[in-house]
Amino acid sequence: MSAPAWTTVCELDALVPDVGVRALLADTQVAVFRLSPGDDIFAIDAFDPFSKAPVLSRGIVGDLEGQLVVASPIYKQHFNLRTGQCLEDDAVAVRAFPTRVVDGQVQVGC
Amino acid sequence: MGAGADRRIVVVGNGMVGHRFVELAATMPGLAVTVFGEEPRAAYDRVHLSDYFADAGVADLALPPPPAGAAVHVGERVTGIDRAARVVRTDRDREVSYGALVLATGSYPFVPPIDGHDLPHCHVYRTIEDLDGIRASGAGAAVGVVVGGGLLGLEAANALRNMGLDTHVVEFAPALMGTQLDDGGAAMLRGMIEDLGVSVHTGRNTLRIAPGDATRYRMEFADGGALETDLVVFSAGIRPRDELARDCGLAVGARGGIVIDGSCRTSDPNVFAIGECALHDDRIFGLVGPGYEMAKVAAGVLSGREGVAFKGADMSTKLKLLGVDVGSVGDAHCRTRGASTYTYIDERERVYKRIVVNRTGKKLLGAVLVGDTADYGMLLQTMLNELPLPKHPDALILPQRDGGGMPAGAVAGLPDSAQICSCHDVSRGAVVAAVSEGATTLGAIRECTRASTGCGGCAPLVTQLLNAELEERGIEVDTDLCEHFPHTRQELYHLVRVERITSFEELIGRHGRGRGCDICKPAAASILAACWNDHVLEDSHAPLQDTNDHFLANMQKNGTYSIVPRVPAGEITPDKLIALGQVAKKYDLYTKITGGQRIDLFGAQVHELPLIWRELIDAGFETGHAYGKAVRTVKSCVGSTWCRYGVLDSVGMAIAIENRYKGLRAPHKLKFAVSGCTRECAEAQSKDVGVIATEIGWNLYVCGNGGMRPRHADLFATGLDDETLIRFIDRFLMFYIRTADRLQRTSVWMEHLEGGLDYLKSVIVDDSLGVVADLEAEMEHVVGTYECEWKSTIEDAEKLKRFRTFVNSDQGDDSLVFVRERGQRRPALASETASEVA
Numbered sequence: 001m002s003a004p005a006w007t008t009v010c011e012l013d014a015l016v017p018d019v020g021v022r023a024l025l026a027d028t029q030v031a032v033f034r035l036s037p038g039d040d041i042f043a044i045d046a047f048d049p050f051s052k053a054p055v056l057s058r059g060i061v062g063d064l065e066g067q068l069v070v071a072s073p074i075y076k077q078h079f080n081l082r083t084g085q086c087l088e089d090d091a092v093a094v095r096a097f098p099t100r101v102v103d104g105q106v107q108v109g110c
Numbered sequence: 111m112g113a114g115a116d117r118r119i120v121v122v123g124n125g126m127v128g129h130r131f132v133e134l135a136a137t138m139p140g141l142a143v144t145v146f147g148e149e150p151r152a153a154y155d156r157v158h159l160s161d162y163f164a165d166a167g168v169a170d171l172a173l174p175p176p177p178a179g180a181a182v183h184v185g186e187r188v189t190g191i192d193r194a195a196r197v198v199r200t201d202r203d204r205e206v207s208y209g210a211l212v213l214a215t216g217s218y219p220f221v222p223p224i225d226g227h228d229l230p231h232c233h234v235y236r237t238i239e240d241l242d243g244i245r246a247s248g249a250g251a252a253v254g255v256v257v258g259g260g261l262l263g264l265e266a267a268n269a270l271r272n273m274g275l276d277t278h279v280v281e282f283a284p285a286l287m288g289t290q291l292d293d294g295g296a297a298m299l300r301g302m303i304e305d306l307g308v309s310v311h312t313g314r315n316t317l318r319i320a321p322g323d324a325t326r327y328r329m330e331f332a333d334g335g336a337l338e339t340d341l342v343v344f345s346a347g348i349r350p351r352d353e354l355a356r357d358c359g360l361a362v363g364a365r366g367g368i369v370i371d372g373s374c375r376t377s378d379p380n381v382f383a384i385g386e387c388a389l390h391d392d393r394i395f396g397l398v399g400p401g402y403e404m405a406k407v408a409a410g411v412l413s414g415r416e417g418v419a420f421k422g423a424d425m426s427t428k429l430k431l432l433g434v435d436v437g438s439v440g441d442a443h444c445r446t447r448g449a450s451t452y453t454y455i456d457e458r459e460r461v462y463k464r465i466v467v468n469r470t471g472k473k474l475l476g477a478v479l480v481g482d483t484a485d486y487g488m489l490l491q492t493m494l495n496e497l498p499l500p501k502h503p504d505a506l507i508l509p510q511r512d513g514g515g516m517p518a519g520a521v522a523g524l525p526d527s528a529q530i531c532s533c534h535d536v537s538r539g540a541v542v543a544a545v546s547e548g549a550t551t552l553g554a555i556r557e558c559t560r561a562s563t564g565c566g567g568c569a570p571l572v573t574q575l576l577n578a579e580l581e582e583r584g585i586e587v588d589t590d591l592c593e594h595f596p597h598t599r600q601e602l603y604h605l606v607r608v609e610r611i612t613s614f615e616e617l618i619g620r621h622g623r624g625r626g627c628d629i630c631k632p633a634a635a636s637i638l639a640a641c642w643n644d645h646v647l648e649d650s651h652a653p654l655q656d657t658n659d660h661f662l663a664n665m666q667k668n669g670t671y672s673i674v675p676r677v678p679a680g681e682i683t684p685d686k687l688i689a690l691g692q693v694a695k696k697y698d699l700y701t702k703i704t705g706g707q708r709i710d711l712f713g714a715q716v717h718e719l720p721l722i723w724r725e726l727i728d729a730g731f732e733t734g735h736a737y738g739k740a741v742r743t744v745k746s747c748v749g750s751t752w753c754r755y756g757v758l759d760s761v762g763m764a765i766a767i768e769n770r771y772k773g774l775r776a777p778h779k780l781k782f783a784v785s786g787c788t789r790e791c792a793e794a795q796s797k798d799v800g801v802i803a804t805e806i807g808w809n810l811y812v813c814g815n816g817g818m819r820p821r822h823a824d825l826f827a828t829g830l831d832d833e834t835l836i837r838f839i840d841r842f843l844m845f846y847i848r849t850a851d852r853l854q855r856t857s858v859w860m861e862h863l864e865g866g867l868d869y870l871k872s873v874i875v876d877d878s879l880g881v882v883a884d885l886e887a888e889m890e891h892v893v894g895t896y897e898c899e900w901k902s903t904i905e906d907a908e909k910l911k912r913f914r915t916f917v918n919s920d921q922g923d924d925s926l927v928f929v930r931e932r933g934q935r936r937p938a939l940a941s942e943t944a945s946e947v948a
């Protein structure tokens with residue numbers, strides 16, 4: 001697997017903990033979350049496979065059964081923030097992207 | 111048959127009931143059993159005959175083999191009985207003598223004697239051979255007709271449909287399943303069956319079956335109509351097989367059936383009859399259950415046991431026909447004198463429920479269920495055990511959508527012998543015993559009693575019984591908000607207030623665990639807002655909010671938002687209307703008048719929301735809180751200002767109410783209305799708070815609901831002046847906010863409120879709890895700290911930062927696809943998007 005191409009999406013300080021934002025990559029939209037406590041950054045595809053709308057950045061984050069998740073704001077399915085796996089339906093997952101913070105800048109790999 | 115008598119028993123017929131008899135009798139000491147069955151194979155499960163078409167083989171339908179010692183002769187028909195000599199003769203010229211004879215000859219399908227009924231490809235539906243014949247005729251056929259729209263006819267129709275035939279049901283009577291269903295239930299069933307592509311022809315009398323043109327046959331009806339078909343299945347009722355009994359002079363009924371008494375004896379004390387061939391108390395029982403009961407009685411009597419008797423049987427039925435749940439209990443047709451009915455019809459979900467109650471309304475006599483038979487077990491038990499009905503018997507069939515289920519008392523009132531699960535014959539007592547032995551979940555009950563592992567229809571009843579028993583034993587039923595908080599919303603509310611908790615971190619740190627989720631976070635946000643009225647956009651609250659609250663707008667199915675400015679009481683100036691129109695036009699927003707007397711603008715992206723709101727606020731609008739669990743609208747009628755009947759100024763009062771309570775957060779949304787006279791044009795009696803003007807002042811109604819489960823509001827107080835009216839509403843609202851559960855509308859809250867309306871009156875009017883001063887002060891605080899959330903948002907540069915569609919771009923999302931329709935844009939359908947992309 002080739003090394004990811006990193007895109008800078010915003011400053012770390014621009015992210016309110018536990019509130020997602022949507023970012024535009026070359027040909028996808030990603031949902032980016034900064035989790036508190038810990039300041040971990042996660043990115044998954046913003047496109048919700050159930051409602052077919054790019055809304056996952058606007059869901060509520062939390063944990064369920066020990067997994068970090070975001071709940072789709074439309075039909076409320078939960079997606080694991082690390083893997084993109086849907087908790088309600090084994091057959092459904094969204095893409096998860098690597099993230100990193102460099103010099104206070106949040107970057108998403110693709 | 112006394113001791114020392116001839117212990118040889120001969121059974122004629124090896125169907126389901128004859129077989130059950132053999133199973134029972136052959137294990138009784140000293141009885142020697144010989145069985146003759148005319149069919150080419152030993153007894154099988156006729157009830158599940160249709161599975162043979164699905165994928166069951168003959169082996170799957172087989173019943174357990176008879177006990178050793180029983181001599182079973184299959185493919186051998188009994189042709190005569192010599193009662194004097196006590197001998198039966200068979201078609202293989204065998205003669206066997208008996209001490210006692212048991213007739214279990216069942217019944218045969220009735221075929222109306224119309225011309226052509228005996229042509230090839232005309233069948234009945236009773237045996238495995240019949241089904242083989244139908245399958246053979248179905249090969250190369252396109253159309254199939256079932257004559258008879260009863261229970262078996264519809265089962266046959268399903269079989270034809272599954273064979274891929276264009277299927278028709280022809281029924282002589284005006285409705286389907288006339289024995290079990292009333293007209294309304296039959297009509298609902300018909301609609302559902304027709305939706306499956308089965309054509310239903312009722313009120314049609316078939317005259318003859320003649321050669322067809324495109325198909326094998328042409329059925330001609332008395333009314334001149336005709337139907338082309340390739341095969342015909344007759345299912346026009348059953349007739350008892352009593353020919354042997356007639357021939358040897360046993361008593362038979364006027365319309366057939368071998369007459370038996372409570373011991374299942376015929377007119378000859380040495381001859382018994384059981385199952386569908388027997389006539390007890392002038393009734394034939396076309397179900398296997400009563401037949402089994404007769405088998406038990408006959409076997410008991412023959413082995414010398416006293417006191418066993420067949421007392422008739424309940425003919426209630428529950429089954430799935432063509433995938434439709436159908437249930438019929440007792441007097442489904444309301445034939446009892448003085449009886450009356452309650453009916454619930456949901457045309458959308460296709461549910462029909464009717465109950466028949468006696469003259470006093472205290473006893474259940476019957477029921478019809480189509481589309482949803484979850485209540486079947488409860489209703490059947492209520493009828494059989496003559497349980498007293500709730501004050502409003504309709505509670506038995508109205509949907510209980512809020513954690514409810516059947517009214518609680520009902521299941522508790524059942525006697526221990528009441529059958530809870532009919533598939534596995536599990537009694538209430540057995541479930542209760544299981545709970546006592548430590549089964550505290552539905553799964554555990556299932557494992558140890560098998561209840562609800564058959565058709566599953568009794569699961570609601572079992573769950574209810576389980577919960578009632580757990581409660582009885584003081585074991586908590588899990589009412590936790592979610593995995594993060596071992597508390598109800600109400601408990602959290604008290605904790606927040608008592609401990610003056612002001613943030614979610616504090617709340618979960620002290621009283622919960624983990625990070626929280628999309629259930630507890632919004633609940634906490636609503637409690638914090640109701641208690642302290644902080645701006646919902648404070649950063650510490652932001653992660654708790656649903657997207658609607660977060661962006662102060664309602665998310666739509668394509669991820670865009672709608673905007674609903676407040677239009678208090680629906681009164682709007684022309685200038686404001688124009689301003690709304692201009693904004694809508696500028697941002698290309700789909701515009702619609704809502705059911706709440708205001709205007710909704712759809713299709714805005716996140717970054718557009720503040721721009722749009724700035725213009726609306728400049729034009730004098732405020733947020734309408736359409737996104738929040740908050741006060742929505744106060745609907746008004748035009749009232750005394752213009753209307754010739756109006757007695758008070760309903761618009762003025764509605765505006766005052768809306769302005770007073772706007773912004774108030776609650777466990778669920780709140781809707782109000784004010785009508786200017788009792789003609790009630792504002793529909794106040796369907797609102798959480800309804801106000802109706804009368805000659806002597808305002809009448810106050812509370813806890814009404816439209817929506818999914820409509821509820822008429824209760825009259826709370828009459829003849830109030832303006833000030834008292836507002837005071838009562840203040841107290842009512844705050845008491846609701848303090849004590850209701852998350853997402854509990856006032857209607858549901860009221861139904862769960864112990865003591866009901868009278869209790870509520872005592873708290874609000876008589877101050878029985880001594881809390882009204884508190885309630886009023888809390889309301890005063892909320893009213894005094896109101897601010898328009900949108901106004902404070904657009905004035906706050908920090909808050910505005912979040913309104914970006916993309917964090918790394920100022921542009922909007924141009925991947926959204928819209929289509930123009932009737933002069934406005936709307937989200938493209940999936941099919942339209944596909945063609946757009948292609």
Ligand code: SRM
Binds near residue numbers: 708736745816855
């Ligand atoms: C816009 C509107 C339909 C319209 O075009 O007319 C509407 C639209 C929605 N209604 Fe409604 N309801 C609207 C009037 C009503 C009414 C009629 C009324 O208020 O007079 C009712 C029945 C009255 C009642 O509530 O008792 C109504 C009963 C519901 C319900 C069922 C509530 C219940 O207790 O059963 C829901 C679902 C819920 O709240 O959980 C619902 C939910 C919704 C939601 C929020 C569904 C959703 O989650 O997306 C819709 C949001 C649309 C939006 O984004 O603006 N809407 N809804 C109406 C807005 C009125 C307004 O000006 O605020």
Ligand SMILES: Cc1cc2nc3c(=O)[nH]c(=O)nc-3n(C[C@H](O)[C@H](O)[C@H](O)COP(=O)(O)OP(=O)(O)OC[C@H]3O[C@@H](n4cnc5c(N)ncnc54)[C@H](O)[C@@H]3O)c2cc1C
Binds near residue numbers: 127148159236354398
């Ligand atoms: C498709 C279908 C679905 C059904 N679904 C249900 C249901 O959901 N619930 C329900 O309760 N009931 C149902 N029934 C009815 C149920 O099958 C009958 O009530 C039950 O089979 C009656 O049992 P029986 O032994 O009295 O009669 P049968 O099962 O008809 O047995 C009588 C046997 O006696 C034999 N016989 C008759 N005369 C002679 C003779 N002279 N010599 C030798 N043998 C003879 C016959 O060939 C037959 O095998 C259904 C029936 C059918 C056909």
Ligand code: SF4
């Ligand atoms: S009835 Fe209400 S909730 Fe249902 S589609 Fe219409 S607006 Fe939406």
Ligand code: FES
Binds near residue numbers: 561
């Ligand atoms: S009634 Fe069918 S499983 Fe209990």
